[in-house]
């Protein structure tokens with residue numbers, strides 16, 4: 001097999017290339033009524049959010065990371081007319097319009113647009129008033145959904161690029177999301193994988209596909225080393241999904257062991273990376289409020305399914321998996337229970353490593369950042385007052401494509 005582009009064999013190796021999405025018009029389509037369904041807790045102020053996001057990208061670029069954007073790669077991927085047509089019909093299929101006549105009208109409308117404009121609608125949604133008025137029969141569904149504002153729903157969570165896909169080794173997992181609110185995001189990644197030359201599909205194995213049955217979300221997957229992956233079993237990632245992905249990795253990659261980490265199934269910790277991230281060769285940060293509740297299981301190749309061995313503790317599991325004499329589990333929140341809970345809610349433990357011992361975090365998590373510094377970590381702070389309203393931090397907002405080997 002020829003050399004591919006994607007390559008991630010750790011959580012902390014120098015970040016060479018990353019996939020982001022700059023928050024756009026989709027955020028301005030959030031209304032209080034649909035917040036819950038769209039997995040938000042509040043309405044962000046887009047202009048400020050974009051500034052914060054630009055600064056996040058700038059901090060990475062300043063340290064040599066090449067930043068790619070979903071919207072740009074996707075528009076390039078559908079440049080070809082035939083692929084664009086496939087994409088349009090997939091977007092429509094995914095939108096549950098349930099009215100063939102209307103589907104055809106939307107399809108014809110989208111066909112008149114340039115790739116960038118189609119991508120914008122695929123991300124920001126199609127408001128009913130965006131569609132040119134065309135004489136048509138009203139179906140039952142038109143009456144039933146009369147007060148619903150969109151034909152195509154907006155995707156306000158796309159800026160959390162971590163979740164739809166994960167690069168593990170030289171391959172890609174295109175994830176099966178737990179909730180319909182995020183389904184279409186993974187389809188975008190599939191188009192980029194299949195049709196954008198950057199991803200060098202021929203040399204890039206696919207570990208998982210969004211059309212599978214069992215959910216896996218990227219915030220639960222941590223590539224601990226070139227031979228060990230940790231996967232959170234959480235509100236979003238299913239036990240069976242973990243087994244299936246593990247089997248494929250055992251059979252086709254260098255991964256020899258998966259650490260399944262069972263975390264409480266709750267909104268505040270929807271993914272493993274909302275309570276636990278790796279920041280240096282032997283250093284991790286963890287939210288103390290869940291530390292005692294986590295259960296770790298070692299998965300290794302088995303006969304029909306992976307062999308599962310319960311581990312004594314996360315600490316022991318990490319030492320064993322990474323062959324280290326000791327690991328430092330740095331508790332977030334600076335030793336105060338209330339501060340730790342408040343800062344966890346604002347993603348204090350959701351750090352993104354740019355290099356071993358250097359992480360990006362939100363500046364608002366003062367106590368947690370201070371603690372990291374006391375443990376010798378370089379903390380690059382960004383403003384995140386608006387970004388945080390979607391309940392995610394720097395790790396959630398980034399999908400590493402290439403990291404330097406350790």
Ligand SMILES: NC(=O)NCCC[C@H](N)C(=O)O
Nearest residue numbers: 039160219271390391392396
């Ligand atoms: N890796 C992460 O924890 N991502 C954060 C995702 C937040 C988004 N609002 C969601 O609920 O899916």
